Amino acid sequence: MVLSRVKDIFSSKEPTKIKIGQSGESLAISFLKKKGHKIIARNYKKKWFEIDIISRKGNTFHFIEVKTIILPNKKINVYDYILPIEQINQRKIKKIQRGVNSFFKERNLNPEKTNWQIDFLGLKIFKKEQEVKFQFLPNIH
Numbered sequence: 001m002v003l004s005r006v007k008d009i010f011s012s013k014e015p016t017k018i019k020i021g022q023s024g025e026s027l028a029i030s031f032l033k034k035k036g037h038k039i040i041a042r043n044y045k046k047k048w049f050e051i052d053i054i055s056r057k058g059n060t061f062h063f064i065e066v067k068t069i070i071l072p073n074k075k076i077n078v079y080d081y082i083l084p085i086e087q088i089n090q091r092k093i094k095k096i097q098r099g100v101n102s103f104f105k106e107r108n109l110n111p112e113k114t115n116w117q118i119d120f121l122g123l124k125i126f127k128k129e130q131e132v133k134f135q136f137l138p139n140i141h
Helices: 002-009 017-034 091-106
Strands: 038-046 051-059 062-070 115-126 131-137
Touching: 017 038, 017 051, 017 062, 017 115, 017 131, 038 091, 051 091, 062 091, 091 115
Parallel strands: 062 115
Antiparallel strands: 038 051, 051 062, 115 131
């Protein structure tokens, strides 16, 4: 399934940023499900923020930011590229925290009495090899 999703990204000559992001999120969902996460929402958005994926594992809610990058091949110098983790900053984390509060408010849950965390999932897709490498960083806030 992962390989078919990677192939989907390259079905057109130049994949758009939106197509890359959507495909990355689909790959991320497959990854998270294999790790025991139950997906609650995808692209949860309001006026001032968006959370890519909301999942639950055990009694903990996970608010997951997904970033995807396409690299030509595994032999390239990754330092010539902005890596997925480098796209996360305090401003982005604060927006996600606003989303967390909104999500819990809609469900009449108290974030101070509920287990939750903000996670990061970066994907590096190697075009030549049509392979994906995942970088999961839990609890980044």
